[in-house]
Amino acid sequence: MRFDRVAMPEVGRLALLLSLTSFLTVSVDSELTEHNKRLEWIVGKWRSEFSGKVFWPTVPTMTFGEELMVLEAPMAKSTNVQFLNFSARAWSHSTKDHFHDEWGFITVEPTGNATLMTAGNNGFTTYEVGQVEPNKMVLVLKDIGRISFSRDLPVEDLRRTFIKHDDTYMEQIIEMRTATHPAHGYLEHTRVIYTKQKM
Numbered sequence: 001m002r003f004d005r006v007a008m009p010e011v012g013r014l015a016l017l018l019s020l021t022s023f024l025t026v027s028v029d030s031e032l033t034e035h036n037k038r039l040e041w042i043v044g045k046w047r048s049e050f051s052g053k054v055f056w057p058t059v060p061t062m063t064f065g066e067e068l069m070v071l072e073a074p075m076a077k078s079t080n081v082q083f084l085n086f087s088a089r090a091w092s093h094s095t096k097d098h099f100h101d102e103w104g105f106i107t108v109e110p111t112g113n114a115t116l117m118t119a120g121n122n123g124f125t126t127y128e129v130g131q132v133e134p135n136k137m138v139l140v141l142k143d144i145g146r147i148s149f150s151r152d153l154p155v156e157d158l159r160r161t162f163i164k165h166d167d168t169y170m171e172q173i174i175e176m177r178t179a180t181h182p183a184h185g186y187l188e189h190t191r192v193i194y195t196k197q198k199m
């Protein structure tokens with residue numbers, strides 16, 4: 001900064017000082033809490049135009065694009081727990097049809113595990129828990145809700161893995177088990193590699 005070399009009227013200096021002060025206040029307010037700092041690597045906007053692949057025994061393999069955002073969200077004073085907000089919006093690469101959207105919140109507990117809650121317009125709500133490591137997080141389904149008139153089969157288990165490969169690329173893999181496939185364990189359902197976006 002080279003403000004000292006600019007001849008500035010006193011009022012201008014005061015205005016600058018005030019705006020710097022409010023900037024500092026805002027950034028202190030929005031800092032990640034000690035536990036949520038473990039998620040710093042995933043915070044931001046991530047996008048894949050068409051690297052996503054959907055696999056499932058009962059549907060043709062499809063290519064999709066997705067935009068994922070994990071951002072610091074305002075904290076509810078009543079709970080005093082800092083949640084980051086989470087949004088994932090996907091579209092078909094070939095038809096540009098909208099795939100499903102997920103909105104939610106994620107937070108890291110003092111134990112070091114993260115909890116992600118999502119609501120999707122496929123009719124599901126999920127509650128997922130798992131360990132956060134540097135540049136990697138694996139979440140396992142703890143509870144699920146599903147609208148009674150969903151066209152999708154009941155999901156019995158789900159495992160969601162995020163791996164940050166470097167400052168530019170991050171991958172998300174979703175494995176699951178529905179009422180019909182597979183008999184045990186998980187089957188890979190989607191895989192996508194995002195590029196970090198400027199906000």
Ligand SMILES: *[C@@H]1O[C@H](CO)[C@@H](O)[C@H](O)[C@H]1NC(C)=O
Binds near residue numbers: 072073086087103
């Ligand atoms: C997440 O929080 C940020 C900051 O408050 C806000 O700008 C953004 O709209 C929120 N996103 C969602 C999906 O709620």
Ligand SMILES: *[C@@H]1O[C@H](CO)[C@@H](O)[C@H](O)[C@H]1NC(C)=O
Binds near residue numbers: 111113129130131140
């Ligand atoms: C953290 O999550 C893992 C994976 O779901 C689980 O096995 C472990 O019990 C959890 N630890 C705590 C302290 O909740």
